[in-house]
Amino acid sequence: MPVDLSLAHRSDTLLFLAVVVYSLAMLGFAAEFSFSRRAGIARALTRADAARAATPATAARIRQPAAVGGAGGIATGPPPGAGPATVGPHPPLRSRLDRSTTGDHLGRIAVVLTGLAFLLHAGSVVTRGMAAHRVPWGNMYEYSSMVALVAVAAFLVLLTRERVRFLGAFVLLFVVLFLGLAGTVLYVPAGPLVPALQSYWIAIHVAAAITASGTFALGAIVTVLYLLRAKYDVLTTTGGRPRVSSVGRLLPPATTLDRVAYRVHAFAFPLWTFAVIAGAIWAESAWGRYWGWDPKETWSFITWVIYAGYLHARATAGWRGRKAAVIALVGFTALTIDYYIVNIFLVGLHSYAGV
Amino acid sequence: MTDTTYAPPTQQPALPPSRGPLGLAISGWRQLTSMRTALILLFLLALAAVPGSLLPQRGLNAGKVIEFYRDHPRLAPILDRVSAFDVFGAPWFAAIYLALFLSLAGCVLPRMWRQTSALRARPPAAPRHLSRLPVAMSWHTDEEPAEVLAAARGRLRGWRVDVRSEPGGGASLAAERGYFREVGNLLFHFSLLVLLAGVALGGLFGYKGNVLVKQGDAFSNTLAYYDSISPGRLFSAGRLAPFTVILERFRATYQPSGEPATFAADVRFAGHPGAALRSYHLRVNHPLNIDATKLYLIGHGYAMHFVVRGPDGRVAYDGAQPFLPRDASFASDGVVKVPDIAPGPGGTPRQLGFSGFFTPTTVMGPNGLESGFPAARNPAVTLLAWRGDLGLDNGRPQSVYALQTEGLRRVLDARGRPATATLRPGQTLALPGGVGSITFAGFSEFATFQVTHDPGSRLALAAAVLLLIGLVVSLRVRRRRLWLRARPDGRRTVVEAAGLSRNDSGSFDEDFRAIITRLRSRPAALEED
Numbered sequence: 059m060p061v062d063l064s065l066a067h068r069s070d071t072l073l074f075l076a077v078v079v080y081s082l083a084m085l086g087f088a089a090e091f092s093f094s095r096r097a098g099i100a101r102a103l104t105r106a107d108a109a110r111a112a113t114p115a116t117a118a119r120i121r122q123p124a125a126v127g128g129a130g131g132i133a134t135g136p137p138p139g140a141g142p143a144t145v146g147p148h149p150p151l152r153s154r155l156d157r158s159t160t161g162d163h164l165g166r167i168a169v170v171l172t173g174l175a176f177l178l179h180a181g182s183v184v185t186r187g188m189a190a191h192r193v194p195w196g197n198m199y200e201y202s203s204m205v206a207l208v209a210v211a212a213f214l215v216l217l218t219r220e221r222v223r224f225l226g227a228f229v230l231l232f233v234v235l236f237l238g239l240a241g242t243v244l245y246v247p248a249g250p251l252v253p254a255l256q257s258y259w260i261a262i263h264v265a266a267a268i269t270a271s272g273t274f275a276l277g278a279i280v281t282v283l284y285l286l287r288a289k290y291d292v293l294t295t296t297g298g299r300p301r302v303s304s305v306g307r308l309l310p311p312a313t314t315l316d317r318v319a320y321r322v323h324a325f326a327f328p329l330w331t332f333a334v335i336a337g338a339i340w341a342e343s344a345w346g347r348y349w350g351w352d353p354k355e356t357w358s359f360i361t362w363v364i365y366a367g368y369l370h371a372r373a374t375a376g377w378r379g380r381k382a383a384v385i386a387l388v389g390f391t392a393l394t395i396d397y398y399i400v401n402i403f404l405v406g407l408h409s410y411a412g413v
Numbered sequence: 414m415t416d417t418t419y420a421p422p423t424q425q426p427a428l429p430p431s432r433g434p435l436g437l438a439i440s441g442w443r444q445l446t447s448m449r450t451a452l453i454l455l456f457l458l459a460l461a462a463v464p465g466s467l468l469p470q471r472g473l474n475a476g477k478v479i480e481f482y483r484d485h486p487r488l489a490p491i492l493d494r495v496s497a498f499d500v501f502g503a504p505w506f507a508a509i510y511l512a513l514f515l516s517l518a519g520c521v522l523p524r525m526w527r528q529t530s531a532l533r534a535r536p537p538a539a540p541r542h543l544s545r546l547p548v549a550m551s552w553h554t555d556e557e558p559a560e561v562l563a564a565a566r567g568r569l570r571g572w573r574v575d576v577r578s579e580p581g582g583g584a585s586l587a588a589e590r591g592y593f594r595e596v597g598n599l600l601f602h603f604s605l606l607v608l609l610a611g612v613a614l615g616g617l618f619g620y621k622g623n624v625l626v627k628q629g630d631a632f633s634n635t636l637a638y639y640d641s642i643s644p645g646r647l648f649s650a651g652r653l654a655p656f657t658v659i660l661e662r663f664r665a666t667y668q669p670s671g672e673p674a675t676f677a678a679d680v681r682f683a684g685h686p687g688a689a690l691r692s693y694h695l696r697v698n699h700p701l702n703i704d705a706t707k708l709y710l711i712g713h714g715y716a717m718h719f720v721v722r723g724p725d726g727r728v729a730y731d732g733a734q735p736f737l738p739r740d741a742s743f744a745s746d747g748v749v750k751v752p753d754i755a756p757g758p759g760g761t762p763r764q765l766g767f768s769g770f771f772t773p774t775t776v777m778g779p780n781g782l783e784s785g786f787p788a789a790r791n792p793a794v795t796l797l798a799w800r801g802d803l804g805l806d807n808g809r810p811q812s813v814y815a816l817q818t819e820g821l822r823r824v825l826d827a828r829g830r831p832a833t834a835t836l837r838p839g840q841t842l843a844l845p846g847g848v849g850s851i852t853f854a855g856f857s858e859f860a861t862f863q864v865t866h867d868p869g870s871r872l873a874l875a876a877a878v879l880l881l882i883g884l885v886v887s888l889r890v891r892r893r894r895l896w897l898r899a900r901p902d903g904r905r906t907v908v909e910a911a912g913l914s915r916n917d918s919g920s921f922d923e924d925f926r927a928i929i930t931r932l933r934s935r936p937a938a939l940e941e942d
Contacts, residue, residue, distance in 0.1 A: 253673050257698040324888045331884055335877045344698045346621065346709040346863040348870060349612070351501045352473065356466040363459040367452055374448045392459070404466060 065189035066248040072182035073203065073241060079175035080210075080234050086168030087226030091308060093161030165223050172226065176210050183207060190248040195264050196255060198401055202240030206233045208272025212322065216276070220318055224309060228279050236275075259340035266333035271393060273326035274365075277319055278390035281383045284315035288380050316379065320372060323386060327365050334358050353404040357396035364389035445512070446519035454513040461509055465500030468492065472499065514609055521602040528599055535575050536589035539896035539911075546896075546911035548925045552933065554906050558899035561908055562586045565897055565932045572895070583900025591893055591915070597886025604880035611876055614869030618652070620644040621866075626660040627716045627733055627859040633657045634706070634864065654704045654866070658682045659690070663858040665713055671742065671786050678710050678860045705866060712861040714738045714745055715771055717794055718854040721751045724847050729754045729765075735859045736771045736794075737814055744784035745771040748816045750803050754849060765824075765844075766799040766816045767851060775835075782835065794853050795835040798824035798844055824848060893921070895928065 183203060187194030195204050213229045216222050251260070290306025293299065300306060309315065337358070342348035349355060368385040371377035377385075444450055469477030478498045482489040496503030543549055554561060562584050566574050572588040579585055622642030626632045634653050636642065662679040678695040684703055693701045701708040714737060721730035729751050736747030751765040774786035775793040782795060802820030804811065811817055823831040826845040834842040836853035843850045892915035899908045910929050914921035 250668065250674070253676055253697045256675075259698075328881065328884050328888060331881055335881060338877070339874070340698075342870065343700055344709075346700065346707060346711070346865040347867070348873065350473065351462075351465055351470065353466040356462050360459045360462050363455050363462075367455045367459075370448065370452055370455070374452065376449075377452065400466070 061191075061248050061250070062189040065185050069182045069186040069189060069248070070241075072178050072185060073237065076175045076179035076182060077234055077237050077241070079171055079178060080230050080237070083168045083171035083175055084227055084230035084234060086164045086171060087223065087230060090161045090165035090168060091224060091227050093164065165226070168226055169217065169223065172210065172230065173214065176207070176214065179203070179207050179210065186248055190250060192251055193261050193264070195268060196249075196251045196260070197244075197246050198397075199240050199244040199246050201264070201268060201397075202236060202244055204268045205272045205275065206236045206240070208269050209233055209236075209275045212273045212276045212325075216318070216322070220321075221310075222280075222318060225276075225280065225283070228283065229276060232275060232279060254344060257340060257344065259336065259343075263333060263336040263340050266329055266336055270326045270330035270333050271397070273322055273329065274390055274393055277322035277326055278387060280315055280319040280322060281386045281390075283309055284312055284319055285380060285383050285387075287315055288312045288383075312379075316383070319383065319386065323365065323368060327369060330358075330362060330365065334362055353400045354396065357392060357400050361389055361392040361396055364392050442519065445516050447516075451513065451516045451520070454509060454516060457509050458513060461500070461506050464497055465506075468497050468500070470498060470500065472501070510609075514606060517602055518606055521599055521606070525599050525603065528595055531595065532592055536573055536587040536894060538575075538577060539585035539587050539898050543896055543898055543909040543911035546913055548913075548922050549909070549911040550929060551907060551909040553902065554908055554933075556906055558582065558584050558901065558906050561899040561906060562897060568932055569895070579898070579900070581900060583898060585899075586895075586897040588895040588897075589893070591890045594887055594890040594892045594915075597883045597888075597890060600883030601880055601887055602883075604876045604883055608873055608876035608880065611869040611871075611873030614872060615645070615867040616869070617645045617647045619865070619867040619869065620648050620652075622864045623711070623861060624864060625735055625859055625861045626658070627735060628660055628663050628857045631657055631659040632862070639864075640861075652866070654706045655685045656682060656703045656706070657686070658701070658703075658708065658862075660860055661692075663713055663860045665787070665858070667787050673741075673787070676710055676713060680708075705868070707865050709863045709865065710860055711863045712738075714743065714859055714861075715773060715789070715792075715856050716859045717747060717749075717769065717771060717856050719749050719767075720852040720854050721749065721754070721765065721767075721849060722852075723754045723849045729849065731854075733857060735814075736769065741787065742784040743773050743787040745773075747771065747814060749851070750805070750813075750816070752803055752805055763800055763848075764803045764805075765849065766801075766803055766821055767796045768799070768816055769797075770795045771856070789856070792856060793835050793837050794856075796833060796842060796851065796853075798832045798842070798848075798851070800824050800848060891915075891921075893924075895925075897932070 183194045183200075186200060186203075190196070194200050209229060210233055213222070213225060216225070286303045287306040287309040289303040290300045290309075291312055293303060337355070338348040341350070341355075364385060368382055368389055371382040371385050469481050471478050481498075492498065496505070500506055540546065544551070556564075562576050565586055566576060569588050572590045573592070574586060574588045576584060576586045620642060622639040624632055624639050632638050634656050636650050636653070659681045660678055661681055663677070664679075665676050666674045668674050676697055679692065680695050680701065681690040681692050682701065682703060683690050695701050695708065695710050697710055700710075714735060716733040716735040718733045719730065720728060723729045730749065730753075734747055734749050736745035738745045747769050749765075749767040749769065751767075754763060754765050770782070771792070771794045772782055772784040773789040773792050774784050775782055775791045776785040777783075782793070799816060799818065799821040801822050804817040804820050824844050824846070826832050832842070832845055834840075836842060836851075838853055838855045841850050841852040894913040894915065895910070896912070897908060897910050899906050901907075910932075912921065912925040912928070
């Protein structure tokens with residue numbers, strides 16, 4: 059079937075509009091973030107345990123009885139049975155006095171804009187697929203668009219579970235840059251799939267890889283913020299002067315960021331595992347072997363191993379916290395190499411993934 | 414896997430000061446099975462895989478390795494000595510993953526043994542001071558202690574619950590859930606070991622070979638038919654399944670841009686000699702499976718049909734010769750070797766050879782003829798004729814796709830120019846000097862198949878599925894403990910509650926509150942401390 063050109067054109071227009079609205083939402087989030095400087099949204103967002111988060115040592119000294127602790131503290135608390143872990147209080151909800159009305163309004167508007175942009179973006183993806191009569195992830199442009207869509211979706215889902223509006227500006231900055239790269243450098247017109255991709259496994263394997271990648275991207279953003287906050291905490295307790303990490307003042311406490319980062323990664327890792335396994339099953343039926351150390355396979359393996367290392371490191375004394383976070387970022391670097399470097403520079407069986 | 418899968422060394426019981434080889438062995442074993450070692454081995458494994466993607470690998474593309482040798486004549490032998498062109502078969506790569514799997518086995522297997530009893534374990538009794546636990550709360554109620562705990566027990570569905578009476582008229586309740594987290598964790602790690610076994614099985618007993626079949630030809634699964642085969646270490650030719658495949662028809666279609674659209678081969682096959690022939694439509698992504706041996710369509714091209722006649726007009730050669738595609742436009746190269754032509758004057762051995770260049774859609778490009786499209790829209794073959802000794806009798810093996818030109822010289826025309834012509838199907842090139850003639854009778858397509866037998870793939874697949882299940886269980890199931898203590902306090906009853914999350918996912922404090930709210934039978938009548 060020939061490509062429906064007018065629908066393909068509509069898809070491009072929708073993506074452009076989505077990027078514009080994402081940018082506006084990003085500005086809204088950024089404004090809210092900077093308003094919180096005065097109003098202490100960070101404090102409100104983060105359940106009053108900001109003060110404690112500096113180091114486990116200081117955390118252990120501050121006790122707040124009759125309080126149900128923030129779960130984040132459990133991560134850094136002593137092992138079970140080793141004595142009481144002190145976890146911060148859990149103030150009911152943000153109090154009205156704490157709230158910066160302007161900042162809060164901006165934040166809410168930004169969330170609505172993000173939802174609107176998400177719908178435009180999803181519309182772009184759907185029309186692209188309809189125009190080419192296939193799944194809308196057959197080349198790098200489409201794949202990038204989907205990864206960004208998943209990252210936004212993951213952020214919106216996370217918003218319903220955790221107070222993570224502070225993430226908005228950072229997530230959307232990533233999304234806008236990523237989509238900008240996709241829409242300019244990686245753009246290809248809508249077209250049919252090469253024979254090697256004509257399999258129902260493209261719907262399974264590639265969709266899983268996209269969802270895992272988008273979620274890992276969100277995890278990496280939270281991890282960077284965690285490292286900034288942790289650095290800020292160390293510098294302020296040791297009397298140092300935070301420079302880049304001064305943004306940490308506006309962020310939730312390190313334990314919260316660490317917990318959110320873990321949740322996101324723990325969601326993405328099984329998906330990535332599934333993507334690799336599904337890829338192996340597809341490779342077995344397409345290329346005659348389920349694993350052949352093709353560059354894409356090799357880097358998927360490297361990515362998997364590093365993220366597995368991250369999850370293990372979080373359960374190992376002496377590796378928790380910043381060390382584990384660095385491992386997660388190394389994992390995201392491997393994922394980025396797996397995508398850009400392998401597709402563009404290393405010739406292998408996945409080369410048809412198309413620039 | 415986020416739990417303490419491997420006990421960190423710091424938490425292990427201190428070794429008694431032991432000397433001698435046994436003590437050394439024990440401490441070495443503990444080092445190996447420690448989480449720290451496993452982490453380092455994991456990162457080493459990731460690091461070791463990197464050169465395998467950056468340097469050309471023999472297993473993936475041997476030609477690239479030869480190119481690398483040509484471009485870096487000094488560096489290549491050094492790299493080759495450390496197996497850098499065969500990273501994933503290198504001893505040092507094997508050393509890393511074997512150490513990792515040994516570390517894994519040393520940790521997981523004993524834990525699996527212990528887990529058999531841990532699964533039946535009762536929740537530990539409530540600690541004396543519940544308020545010191547990470548999450549704790551307390552309240553007063555008018556109910557009797559026993560009533561409170563009985564009601565709570567009824568509502569703790571899915572929890573393993575024990576109620577113990579305590580001195581002073583009180584009682585405590587201990588509850589635990591999420592026992593399957595550790596089961597998932599162990600399943601995940603054990604599946605990795607099984608996966609390795611599946612990979613090893615395939616590597617030892619399997620084989621992979623390539624075979625080129627011209628349209629209309631048959632292929633019997635014996636070593637003689639293979640163009641190349643890479644057998645596993647314990648493979649024997651007797652294990653080849655005795656099937657036969659006939660390529661009835663191959664068809665490729667293309668986009669207007671020249672990009673491939675579809676490839677398909679219509680084949681007929683018999684599982685063993687004498688069996689009835691069955692048909693199959695073999696395509697990319699749809700291999701043919703015959704008795705656990707799979708045939709994959711991996712490539713195609715054109716085979717040239719030539720008829721060569723000697724000086725006396727007798728047919729000296731009549732056959733189809735595959736020409737190997739050079740690029741995506743299917744401009745293809747090949748040769749024809751004619752050893753049995755009439756001897757020349759004086760009885761000197763005289764053989765003919767032709768090197769040819771086929772262009773399915775012939776167009777004139779800046780550097781001569783080229784192919785403008787992969788389908789045969791305007792087919793032509795350009796031939797260059799050679800005579801002399803083809804070198805077939807000197808015992809050295811040679812490729813059927815290349816001429817050995819040492820013993821050959823070009824056939825020249827009267828003016829001393831090499832005899833060459835571009836022929837369309839049906840056309841004939843008469844060689845100067847009455848040497849003979851070659852007719853381009855036509856062409857057909859050929860397909861290349863990869864034949865694979867991997868006896869470990871099913872085990873590997875099963876392991877991968879279990880691995881995924883174990884992973885999801887170990888990351889999703891939350892291991893939690895909950896304690897309640899109810900004791901008389903004057904006329905009323907004071908209830909203390911505390912909880913402990915054995916893993917760090919989720920927001921336990923919120924869940925704890927929700928559980929407690931559910932457990933408190935008459936929340937309105939109560940006041941919080």
